[in-house]
Amino acid sequence: MDGSQALKLSCKHVWSYISDYIDDSVSAEERAAIEEHLEHCEICSAILDSVHNILVLTADERIFHLPIGYSDRLHARIEAALRGGESPSSLPER
């Protein structure tokens, strides 16, 4: 595609693509247009950086960490069910 036909995006369009862009689920043409816009738009690139940064922080183990002992209690519960004679094969099929 030559320059005259290239997709041009407004800031609002870029915002609407941010989530899909982060997930890499935009088309090659959209990606090129977004990146072309980002190169020249400090505001949109700052917004994109902030969203990405927030996702990195929220993915951290320290955010909503598992309760201490959760796994042990879960497996103790499974063990209790097994020792209590529970069995998937004894149940009728749904």
Added chain:
Amino acid sequence: MLIRGLRPPLRDETENVMAVTAASPGACLPERGCSRTMTESSELDLIARILNGEEHLFHELIRPCERTAYMAAFGVLKNQADAEDVAQEATIKAFRALKSFRGEAKFGTWLLSIVLNEARGKLRQRSRMPLESLDGKPEEQEDFTPFPLADWREIPSEFLERAELQKRIETAIEELIPSYREVFLLRDKEERSIEEIAQIVGVSTALVKVRLFRARMALQKQLAPYLKQQIGGRRKRFSWMGARP
């Protein structure tokens, strides 16, 4: 930190991973989530053995899924104790119903749909209110314009040592409406694919993307002003362009 393979890697992140890993082992784990450490065939083999009497192997089947089961329940209930109860109940239900698992989806996807059903049931029981009215805002009434920024300086993960910062992020996620929070946690905490989330939640992939977009924008709007104050100073830009392989 590379949240998932699809996300464009950032040059600055590599430094952060090194720094955080050194400072706090376990803070940056490899990919998480159900069935990621088990191939589909080995999962089916394991299920067949459980159904043939080796029931103790259910421990191994559930192990890769246990974290996500809790997080999915927490996404609905916003309460640690309730989320743990629901994750346990759903796990036992999955064990009892294992014979009905047909292998059309991954075991983890199937388990998480049971977890979500349990969690929604508990929420209805607890609140006696329709699910979507719990936070008072129908989806359409939200404003999804991001908080405008002239620049952004990266907040490194080490800042999460600050309890106040952790709390602000957790509160912002808790304040998302339930349908956004479910999708957000499954995608951005538990790294599930859009397609898998659609199966778990029982909606289209298009709706998952809409909810995810809105959740992320709502969090940006809520958190960016606060986070910007935390670090201040000059801009340190991410390098998006040309960073992908």
